[in-house]
Amino acid sequence: MWAEKALKEALKEADQAEVLEISSSFRRVLVENNKVVYFETSSENSLRVMVVKEKRVGLASVNSLTEERIREAVQTAVAFMKTSRPDPEFCTLISPKPLSAVSEIFDNKIASAEPSEVVDYVLKAVEKAKAGKTVITQGEVYLGVSTLRLVNSEGVDVEYSKTRASFSITLTAYGKSGGSESFRERSTIYWEDLKLEENVGELAELAHKTLSPEKIEPGEYTVLMAPDAVSQIISVIAFAANADNVRKKRSPWAERLNTEVASKQLTVVDDGTLPRGVRTAPCDGEGYPTKKKTVIEKGVLKTYLYDYYTARLMNTESTGNASLSRPFPAIAATNLIIEAGAKSFEDLVSEVKKGVYIPRLPPTFINPITGDFSAELRQAFLIENGELTKPVRWGMVAGNAYALMQSIVEVASDKTQLGSIITPSILFEKVRITG
Amino acid sequence: MLRELQDFLARTIEEFSSEAEFIDVRAEFLTSFSTSVENSVLKGLNKANSRVIGIRALVKGCWGIGSTDDFSPESIKKAFREAIASAKALASRAGGEVKLSEEKVYSDSKEVSVKISPSDVDVEEKIKLVLEFNKIIRNTDSRIVNCRTTYSDSSREILYLNSEGASIYQKLPSVFLYASAVAREAEKTQASYEAIGGQYGYEKIRELDINELGLKLGKEAVELLSAETIKGGTMTVVMDGRVSGTFAHEVFGHAAEADNILNAKSFLSGLVGKKIGSDEVTIVDDATVPGAYGSYFYDDEGVPAQRKVLLEKGVLKTYMHSRETAGIMGVKSTGNGRAQDPRHRVYVRMSNTFIAPGNWSPEEIIEDTKHGVYVEKALGGMEDPVGGGFQVSALKAWLIENGELKKLLRAVSISGRALDILKKVDAVGKNFVLEPGFCGKGYAGDYVPVTTGGPTVRVSEMIVGVGGR
Numbered sequence: 089m090w091a092e093k094a095l096k097e098a099l100k101e102a103d104q105a106e107v108l109e110i111s112s113s114f115r116r117v118l119v120e121n122n123k124v125v126y127f128e129t130s131s132e133n134s135l136r137v138m139v140v141k142e143k144r145v146g147l148a149s150v151n152s153l154t155e156e157r158i159r160e161a162v163q164t165a166v167a168f169m170k171t172s173r174p175d176p177e178f179c180t181l182i183s184p185k186p187l188s189a190v191s192e193i194f195d196n197k198i199a200s201a202e203p204s205e206v207v208d209y210v211l212k213a214v215e216k217a218k219a220g221k222t223v224i225t226q227g228e229v230y231l232g233v234s235t236l237r238l239v240n241s242e243g244v245d246v247e248y249s250k251t252r253a254s255f256s257i258t259l260t261a262y263g264k265s266g267g268s269e270s271f272r273e274r275s276t277i278y279w280e281d282l283k284l285e286e287n288v289g290e291l292a293e294l295a296h297k298t299l300s301p302e303k304i305e306p307g308e309y310t311v312l313m314a315p316d317a318v319s320q321i322i323s324v325i326a327f328a329a330n331a332d333n334v335r336k337k338r339s340p341w342a343e344r345l346n347t348e349v350a351s352k353q354l355t356v357v358d359d360g361t362l363p364r365g366v367r368t369a370p371c372d373g374e375g376y377p378t379k380k381k382t383v384i385e386k387g388v389l390k391t392y393l394y395d396y397y398t399a400r401l402m403n404t405e406s407t408g409n410a411s412l413s414r415p416f417p418a419i420a421a422t423n424l425i426i427e428a429g430a431k432s433f434e435d436l437v438s439e440v441k442k443g444v445y446i447p448r449l450p451p452t453f454i455n456p457i458t459g460d461f462s463a464e465l466r467q468a469f470l471i472e473n474g475e476l477t478k479p480v481r482w483g484m485v486a487g488n489a490y491a492l493m494q495s496i497v498e499v500a501s502d503k504t505q506l507g508s509i510i511t512p513s514i515l516f517e518k519v520r521i522t523g
Numbered sequence: 524m525l526r527e528l529q530d531f532l533a534r535t536i537e538e539f540s541s542e543a544e545f546i547d548v549r550a551e552f553l554t555s556f557s558t559s560v561e562n563s564v565l566k567g568l569n570k571a572n573s574r575v576i577g578i579r580a581l582v583k584g585c586w587g588i589g590s591t592d593d594f595s596p597e598s599i600k601k602a603f604r605e606a607i608a609s610a611k612a613l614a615s616r617a618g619g620e621v622k623l624s625e626e627k628v629y630s631d632s633k634e635v636s637v638k639i640s641p642s643d644v645d646v647e648e649k650i651k652l653v654l655e656f657n658k659i660i661r662n663t664d665s666r667i668v669n670c671r672t673t674y675s676d677s678s679r680e681i682l683y684l685n686s687e688g689a690s691i692y693q694k695l696p697s698v699f700l701y702a703s704a705v706a707r708e709a710e711k712t713q714a715s716y717e718a719i720g721g722q723y724g725y726e727k728i729r730e731l732d733i734n735e736l737g738l739k740l741g742k743e744a745v746e747l748l749s750a751e752t753i754k755g756g757t758m759t760v761v762m763d764g765r766v767s768g769t770f771a772h773e774v775f776g777h778a779a780e781a782d783n784i785l786n787a788k789s790f791l792s793g794l795v796g797k798k799i800g801s802d803e804v805t806i807v808d809d810a811t812v813p814g815a816y817g818s819y820f821y822d823d824e825g826v827p828a829q830r831k832v833l834l835e836k837g838v839l840k841t842y843m844h845s846r847e848t849a850g851i852m853g854v855k856s857t858g859n860g861r862a863q864d865p866r867h868r869v870y871v872r873m874s875n876t877f878i879a880p881g882n883w884s885p886e887e888i889i890e891d892t893k894h895g896v897y898v899e900k901a902l903g904g905m906e907d908p909v910g911g912g913f914q915v916s917a918l919k920a921w922l923i924e925n926g927e928l929k930k931l932l933r934a935v936s937i938s939g940r941a942l943d944i945l946k947k948v949d950a951v952g953k954n955f956v957l958e959p960g961f962c963g964k965g966y967a968g969d970y971v972p973v974t975t976g977g978p979t980v981r982v983s984e985m986i987v988g989v990g991g992r
Contacts, residue, residue: 211616
């Protein structure tokens, strides 16, 4: 309800303006040591105004919305616009475009959840952990609702509401020689898709199976990565395919369009319209309709991800990948989907003579510019003669994320929606593991 | 306005005090300014102004938090009711055991004093700074294809009141200058960064020699283009202050947080009073370092900030506590109860955590090393308080041969087990740096300002891993 007022106020001085208003609320329940310890409830209304005159940009954001605070924000943005320097690459804000038809981005069950329901949901998961003789050492469950309104001086006026459910769980099993810690996080639009209890069960099983690891023998292995591990490696795609990084030569995929950047087994789709996709919306952060596009087809790079600002500079169309951040350009992947292969996870295991199965990697810094990384093996298993055998640890997977994408042997038929990344398990060859 | 709010909050706490064992309120007012230049283009000027109020209520050993950004009396009271209702929803189902330690109650008002308030500095000067800094970096070499420079400042005011009568106001300003440079040659791309800042006024920025800083950064990115890789293995590792600080923070620090001890999530459990490291190594968490980004006057439970020696000459002395962990363990809080903001819970959090400086000059440490690697600039490490495993990737490294830095290396990471590393520290430098950053705990969204840093530190044996193609 504040957006028009702010826009009107801004246009008294600016040539063009854009206002983003977000009202949001969340509930978060925190678990420690199998006890539910904190229940948080929060609500907020915020607004951001961007003003442009003669290619000079001013920005201000404010929350706790009152008429006075909004007026002050607009005045600040206008004052900044006047002192700023022109951005020669800025052309115009976009005019209204037909929106994408998207469905299933709002779950009424989240919006209407009673505090007691949320607590009971989490308690059930704690019971599951206890039954599996494990402890949720740290966990959180989040349920949020937000309504977003984007208006600009050219006539864009979009409003939509979304819900989000997510969890992050660290679960530990204890044995004679210490503990084994499992970790997982998931994010969904619908509460029912979160499947907390089921995930806790799987984490408990994994923690028990990895209680007494042996030291891994350094060497080159065929490596089967589960979706949680794969998602870390392939997260560099969002950086490398980002058209701004391409244009500014930060991306290793600059000037690589229609060439092979990955193994023939890899097909990657970015889909901003996916039903129940956590980054699904009728339009992107500039107001441009979201789209579904194949980024990598059988290893060949088919398109970069563009916002309108960058697309115009590169003489092409936006792919609907503008994010909500400002100033321009601001490009992000939406729902990044790795297409499933034909063989099941079990089939892939059975084909490996000597290899390593990695359910997940610890959060690892992957240098997106070079792709270099090394990640400690914490929970992993040997694959010997087509079977998962003993747990191993104390080694490091050392390599390069871009090179790894070239060494994909097979993509499994299983598929997990982790959050904005949806991926099957993937089999890689010649992965270096150091001691 | 603050005075009025303070009075209103005190009255409202009183009004609701019969419904909870304990109530505290945090109100935060945050204004920040930032501007960036990418290559030669100024990417706008940005100001953010936010405020939020959070109420924490303890009912039958369970916590509820209600927060809002709406400062009308009705909304604030609604947040009180939500906090209490949430705590009750937990108490009736789960049952809690939270008990707070007894602490002295303070009424105080504190402010970090600065010579030049950033808000008094003309925006034009800040624009010229980022433009000029950017130009210097790009002019160092034609292979620098991209350069981003960012200046930001902020002012954070926090009001704390609780049902025991505490009433504390503190104001923490900050300034930052950040730069990244990307160098490219043929198919090779490398990048480097520099971050400077903390709780200072604009004088800190005016004191900087941006010519020298810019040249150093530009050169570093270009040099990395010709960096080599080596075969990994076990060898002597010399860590610069930023890497040794990452070790002190990620591995030792997190494991010394008392909630991790209570949750059986720490390899330091049961080791207080035990000798676990070499005589060379002393580790401190000091929330009172002037200017450091992780400093404060009072924590988010109204307990004064303190300097704690966690490990003294290899002997574990104490854990870090909030009032909650101190209450359970029967000790006093060490003033480490911190929350990202009033929307979020209080955890045991670090402030400025580092290995205390020793007697060696950094040059002496290198000269004294026969064969090993010198690692510089941590690129993110990961805690493993349970297993005590340590791993960090370094932006760059040098191969040391017979006391000399021989070859520039890229994509090096080091790892090992904390208890092994602590025993193998055999030289600690007298040099000292602190780099501002954020520490996450729990999951998405629980970040607090900290610093990472310390002296140059040598470990006689660690695992060196090498990524890269």
